[in-house]
Amino acid sequence: MGQPDVLVDVTAFLATPAIAAIVSGVFGMSSSVAPVTIATVSEALARPAVTSVANGIPQPFVGPDPVGGSSLETIARLDGVGLLDRLVDLTPSDRTEFVELYPEVIGELSARPPAARDVATWWSHTPAVAREQLANDLPGVVGSLEGVPYAQRDLANRTFLAQTESGIHAQLDAGVGRAMEDELRARLNMLEAVEASLITGPSGERRSLVLLDVTGQGRAVIAVGDLSSAEYVTFFVPGMYVGVAEQLVDWTGNAETSLIEQQEWLERLGAEGDVATVAWIGYQTPTVVNIAGLDLAYQGRDALTGSVQGLDAVRAATAQAPADGPYVSIVAHSYGSTAAMLALQENDITVDALVLVGSPGSPAKSVDDLKVAGGNVWVAAAATDPVPRSGVFGSQPLDDDFGATKFSVVATTDPITGEQLDDINGHVYYFWPGTTSVRNTALIAIGRGDLATTDTAPAKAFAR
Template sequence: MGRTDVLDVRAILRTPVMAAVVAGALGVSLLFSASPASAAPAGVPQPYIGPDPVGGGSSLDTIARLDGVALLDQLVHLTPRERGEFLDLHPDAIVDLAATPPAPAAVTTWWSRTAPLARAALAAELPGVLGNLDGIPYAVRDLANRTFLTQTVFAIRDQLEAGVGRAMEDELQARLKMLGAVERSLLTGPSGEKRSLVALDVTQQGRAVISVGDLTDADYVTFFVPGMYVGVAEQLVDWTGNAETSLIEQQQWLAELGLEGEVATVAWIGYHTPTVVNIAGMDLAYQGRDALTGSLQGLDALRGGTGTVLASGTPGTSVAVADSGPFVSIVAHSYGSTAAMLALQENDVSVDALIVVGSPGSPATSVDDLKVTGGNVWVAAADSDPVPRSGVFGSQPLDEAFGANRFSVKAMTDPITGEQLDDIEGHVYYFWPGTTSVRNTALIAIGQGALATTDTAPAKATAK
């Protein structure tokens, strides 16, 4: 257990701020689970709630032994006073619920069969928990997380005004800086599309997921997964800007090609990215693997059928099939590509397109190891990017034997629009506006990989 002098846990539990602040007080991270826990399916009788017939104790003690959907079911049936008492007596139960939540599909089923008033009460009292449960509708999560964000900011300011030691003041000020970055990242950008706070962890250096556009209705959804040194406090604003740049590019290409469809992009800083002290290890990649899996499974639970909207035959081409969900892409940079490939290799999740840039590699040896529809995997790297040459994490997706499609990031004149596009230098500018890289990744993300350019054979197709 970590430090217990950060905050008064019992006092915080009596306010709606409790979820992340409990995490800080207990020295653990509440949100972004390492792996979704299984949950009892709908229709299974719930455990007896009342005086414990075996070990003695109150009904609240019995509830505290539950987990997943079973615990959520009992929490919604308690009165506000009883929930307050439960939080006082059993804070670890809520910590465990957030740390190992039910599978997203189970959460979606639970939410659909829970009365609206009970949902509202639980969201109001536990916004930091419900706002981060994959499988709950995105509009509900956005409202809960924004509430949680505001309340956490006020709680920290109140504590600072009350007076703390120098070390604690520095820690709390760092959290305020991180939360301020989240607030700025939620401001509407040049596309005019609404931004939503899909997930928020306010502990340690923080984690956050922000969508640009409506994930509930979008026909094309793209997750942007970052690599080394991309943290909430310093990079979330720019990372969300990168997601917006791609959204605008995707929208423009849909219009240029005479295609219909709504776009949503996701600035996903859902794991703690490595720094120079831990970049050589795989631990954070595995954390990213499982957190990304939860996000993708949450989308699938709400929308259904990710990986089936467009079916790829020959890599780089696509045909329409039954519309049972959005066309889902991952754009993964650097160390984030390792996490993304681990998710698609080892976990129960699939996507329609995977785009990796500046990748240090992964244990996957070929596209056949990855659950990507039709082997629709794309890779690129700037000539001056040193990371892909490191080979530190296994097979390199740039290698011909890996079987991925190569796309260009070099300067060129767009063969369709005639626009002059810039090249990429180094490791960090793959998402810079006006580059060949942004052009090609946007086309792949809307299922038009056949129009992506290579260094040897630019696409010659024309707009419809």
């Protein structure tokens, strides 16, 4: 969940019904709370969590209070899980007062949530009744926390989506000024795109709403398949102009296309395993106005890091052994490839495979700079794609000295199935059904890159 646009003067900010509806949406308040006031916004931020030693529930962090006492001023100096733990223990009236006094603390918690591993520990040590109450009262907060199990995040985010839409419709029906009406309708358009993206596609796999941020241009992450149990998980990271309102439906369709292709190859190869793919618009993608800088790539770097760490934390909580973890791939396009390489170069994540298409490059000098198991980095670009030849962001993965394995995106006859595959024209069609690009990407994502075609040699012989 992104940081609210205005955090300082909460009283003034809640003065109009239209603004109040937006604030309630940002905080993910329950739809049963009406009218929206400072008191109700604050009360919805948390509910008491029964986490006392007397109940026999271990606390996530044991030791002396690092700042002493339990006053609101003391709590305001906390952050991360420590802050979450204290907020759920406050009485409704104390939470009301806390948000009145320290709205910037809530904003900071939302903008920079705790590490996924810490959240997973905190969640597991919080009684089920308290977790359910928290999710009911603050679905937008619970849905944004990496490390919370995906089923609970999906339920919370769907609730948040419905409540936010309902609040916007209520404000429009009540009547607002022209500027506010335009803003509300733009936000509603974005939320309707999220709703449409959650409709089950041709694979029949259920789609889950992993993340929903309704601030600004919005962010959304949708999983196709079950992230909690799939043996193969692929994150699809987009580049410029891929926004929630305009492109989430198509981007989720791309993820589903790959899921179907991966499932078909697993069956064809006699291999077992379930697949989940992730349509990840977890950062603000650039436009022509801000494409030249790396600021948004760094935002994408950290957001993608959080998502991968969230997957690791959730799966570790249920794994019987380290080998139970999924085979994780990142497929990154255009500016998204820069963000992905920054994450794998600079942050604490490791994946099993990295696929880069239409990449403008990154500061990484070679695959040795990236935390990808066995240097399993793949790269491709269409001959008519101008972006990879720009070299705008540093080293180019297509260069031989980068060390990535090149795969083909040109038209060919599949050497195994005999299917005629299409080529890629330009910068944006790498995920189009029936292309060589989709075929090769799917094989890499299930650990069978040895069967991918290249421009210089056909795929290796079919082998189980």
